[in-house]
Amino acid sequence: MFQLSYGLYILLAKEGNKLNGCIVNTVVQQTDEPKQISVTVNKNNYTEEMIARTGRLNVSVLDETAGFGTIQQFGFQSGRKVDKFQQETEYDMAENGLPYIIKGCNAYLSAKVMDSIDLGTHTMFLAHVTDGAILSENPSMTYAFYHAHVKPQPPKKAGKGKQWVCKICGYIYDEEKESIPFRELPDDWVCPLCKHGKQDFEEK
Numbered sequence: 001m002f003q004l005s006y007g008l009y010i011l012l013a014k015e016g017n018k019l020n021g022c023i024v025n026t027v028v029q030q031t032d033e034p035k036q037i038s039v040t041v042n043k044n045n046y047t048e049e050m051i052a053r054t055g056r057l058n059v060s061v062l063d064e065t066a067g068f069g070t071i072q073q074f075g076f077q078s079g080r081k082v083d084k085f086q087q088e089t090e091y092d093m094a095e096n097g098l099p100y101i102i103k104g105c106n107a108y109l110s111a112k113v114m115d116s117i118d119l120g121t122h123t124m125f126l127a128h129v130t131d132g133a134i135l136s137e138n139p140s141m142t143y144a145f146y147h148a149h150v151k152p153q154p155p156k157k158a159g160k161g162k163q164w165v166c167k168i169c170g171y172i173y174d175e176e177k178e179s180i181p182f183r184e185l186p187d188d189w190v191c192p193l194c195k196h197g198k199q200d201f202e203e204k
Ligand code: FE
Pocket: 166, 167, 168, 169, 170, 171, 191, 192, 193, 194, 195, 196
């Protein structure tokens, strides 16, 4: 599965006055005539709930100029707790009334949900594309590009304590800097930045 390639996208929703979005790597074109896509998103994401209730979504295509800040803003915090659109977000509203992101994105699609499939941890939405636009010719960001060029690279290990690095966001757990140091990460360990579990950490 690690050899599969992915893009990176901001999945956007609007419910009432609430705007929200999250990062996904699972937007796939299914057919061109009619234009249909699938989007798979974790049920823990508030965006998933909003799309399930409203039946509408936008997809902003991240490009290679997007910084780690954009990934953090939409990916590493929950729309249940913060308003992701009050944090210097450059966005505009599409014809369907949902937001799309301008900065760091080269295109957007608007889509109407036709069907959804319960995949256990995730929901797959099958959606009909109703609108969209190209915003720039910057190359689209792939998941591989994110790992190689956007995610902070861990600095060289200095002390003797153990360190574990999050493979998703680059967060470093440094035993020597913690008030309650672990010799091993506990099984229920969760990355404080991106919320991924112990399985996504590796020891330096
Ligand atoms: Fe992380």
